[in-house]
Amino acid sequence: MxxxxxxxxxxxxxxxxxxxxxxxxxxxxxxxxxxxxxxxxxxxxxxxxxxxxxxxxxxxxxxxxxxAKDTLTEASLEKQLFSLTCTNTAKVGKHLDNLIAIMDELANRRVTIPDSQFKSAIISSTPDMYQATVKALITVYREKPSKLTPEMLIAAIHAEAQGKNFTSSSNKSQESVNYSNDNF
Incomplete structure (x- = not known):
């Protein structure tokens, strides 16, 4: 291409x-x-x-x-999409970007993965700490689940991950300040 x-x-x-x-x-x-x-x-x-x-x-x-290798590559990409998992909460953003890249590559190869399956891949592959966000979105869209797009799901998890990373780094900075104050 x-x-x-x-x-x-x-x-x-x-x-x-x-x-x-x-x-x-x-x-x-x-x-x-x-x-x-x-x-x-x-x-x-x-x-x-x-x-x-x-x-x-x-x-x-x-x-x-x-x-000739396209069929094998496509099968490998699909397998990768549904088998990736992220256990490191600090790398959730990178993980979601990898899922998007795999979907883009599949789309370039004219392989269609339904949104419902992509959402399942996203949900099942992210750490448990994000499940509350996922459940909240599912609850909001329970009347029309198709309105909850993979992009919305990814954006919500990304936002929560950034908030957690910001909070985590702020706490570390605060601990560092507290530690410094204890020395005086």
């Missing part, structure tokens, strides 16, 4: 699907795109594709080799 977007942004995406004609400008543009793609590949992968003369041939070979 990155290659397609980058090529499209400079008007070279046509070279991913068709070989350049004999016009020198088109051949140079294709070489520029080919070098741009090749330059981003790790050496181990580069060696396998270094003899592809056009962007189209390189792109076709990359798609053939890596699209």
């Amino acid at each position: 990155r290659v397609q977007r980058a090529a499209g942004s400079i008007g070279y995406d046509k070279y991913l699907t068709t070989a350049p004609t004999s016009v020198a400008d088109q051949q140079q543009q294709d070489k520029d795109l080919l070098n741009g793609i090749i330059g981003k590949l790790p050496d181990t992968i580069f060696r396998h594709y270094k003899n592809k003369p056009t962007s189209k041939e390189l792109w076709d070979a990359l798609k053939q080799d890596y699209d």
Whole structure:
């Protein structure tokens, strides 16, 4: 997807699907795109594709080799989404960001996870201390549970986590001040 977007942004995406004609400008543009793609590949992968003369041939070979792994990647992402858990309350924000990133990656691959399942993944993977917030939201939206979106759930847990982290750091600062005062 990155290659397609980058090529499209400079008007070279046509070279991913068709070989350049004999016009020198088109051949140079294709070489520029080919070098741009090749330059981003790790050496181990580069060696396998270094003899592809056009962007189209390189792109076709990359798609053939890596699209076959999409089903496995998608299954792995889904497994990860439903098996991640966060036990460290200080890292809840990062955990929620990881869940969002996995959902974004699945969406990019055109895999649809229903909101109800995503909400379940969020709820089951966050520490128990956030369950009161979750229960409050569920109670508020019990008449229309579909109105409670995953984004709302994540925002509420994020806000509570930030409040807890702020309170925790404030308490530590206060303890430090109290300790300092005790020394005088």
